Amino acid sequence: MRPLTSGERKLLENRLKRQYGVEKAFRGLTLIMAGQRRIRACTRETYELSKKLKKVQQLGVYVAKLRDEEVILSIEGSQILGDEIKSNIIELDEHEAVEWMKASPIKIKEKPKSRYVVAKHGKIYLGSGIVSRDGKIYPQIAKWRRIPEY
Amino acid sequence: MSDDLKNYLDMIPDLDLELLLEAYERPLPEAFRVNTLKLPEEETLQRLRDKGIKFRPVPWARHGYQAEEDIDLGTTLEHMLGLIYLQGPVSMAPVEALDPKPGEIILDMCAAPGSKTTQIAQLMSGEGVVVANDISYERVKALSSNIQKFGILNIVITVMDGRRFPRYIKEYFDRVLIDAPCSSLGIISKDWGVAKSWSYNVVERLSKLQLQLLKAGFETLKPGGTLIYSTCTLTVEENEMIVNKLLEERDDAAIKPITLPGLKHRPGVTEWRNMKFDPSLRYTMRIMPYDNWAEGFYIARIVKEA
8 A cells, every 4th residue: 555656646636637537636635545456535635644553544535446548437537526527428318327336337328429428317427337338337336235136 | 932041030129120121122223423523514405404304302312313204324425435424423422421522532442333433533523532442353344444434534443352441541541432342131122132032141241351441441541531331231230230340349430420411311329239339429310211112221420630
């Protein structure tokens, strides 16, 4: 666990700008590389205090994962960015949002141009999804986070 | 329930065994807290109303609500998105007694699975830092998941035996919560196994650990700071006796009254078997499961005098 270098932060910002139109990503927050190219965010004060503690396991929340040339936003990552996300947003109704949270593929009328999108339901952002060739969107929801199927 | 346990409970002053057994038979109420770190409270409540869910406020807990009918909130979109957190209504009381403020540095020493940690973070409105500690890597997984779902940015998770905390950091925290591992007699309706496996030996073993945790937590507290010691059990050995031992050992520890509107409770026990405790223990809170037809708890508010 270590803070992102300025180069890594710039790389993340560039990808977020290209993929989602975000101008200044995670402004005022400390970003931490937490293994497997996963990025966590916390306040500066939290990071500074953590240096005084022993047996630190984790800081703040998981916000994004770098994958190939792209970046996948977690649910909380997309919620922190909120309306700074300007492009590649798909709007979901209640039924679709539930399906999204089950990680079921979502079929929408118009296939997005980008390979990655962010879902939004009302005012709430739901993280990234990957657009497949058949036009379906595959939500990137961690298994533990999914609404269980009965 | 074993005869040993019945006999023990029957000895506790101001405890109505018949009512207690009735409370144990009832399911605990479904209650939740609205996560104001993600959406304004009213917007989340409106989402629930639109789904036909009826609820009423928990009078003693900010952002706390109790469902008015039997409903599984655990599979709702609101729960999975972290807009609400399922938590028993009385379980919200210790953090209200702690009364966290934005900008403070707060230690939750036995934090997993994170109900009270998320409540502390919510009341700090993202300002200051919460240190959430637990001894078990396994339990920290649940803590970590709940913190993620709640979206807390000002938090550090540590994994260690809470008793070791003062080795590394002393007189540092503005507030400390010790929601200690206990024999869980306040939540038997959730798990009858607790009543079946109860033994006085377990209580004795737990009380040693609880005292060590309390003493360690008190050492990490700043002068002038506030510590809450709470358990979800009813035995005197795990509650008043532990706090009394701290008062005996530390001149700078003082019990302060707790005000939580609408929460039915009774004063802490000051005499037990042949022992007399510090009279200020009457200011601690003993909450029976039948007081609010919910969980049973014990809460003590201790201040480190400057």
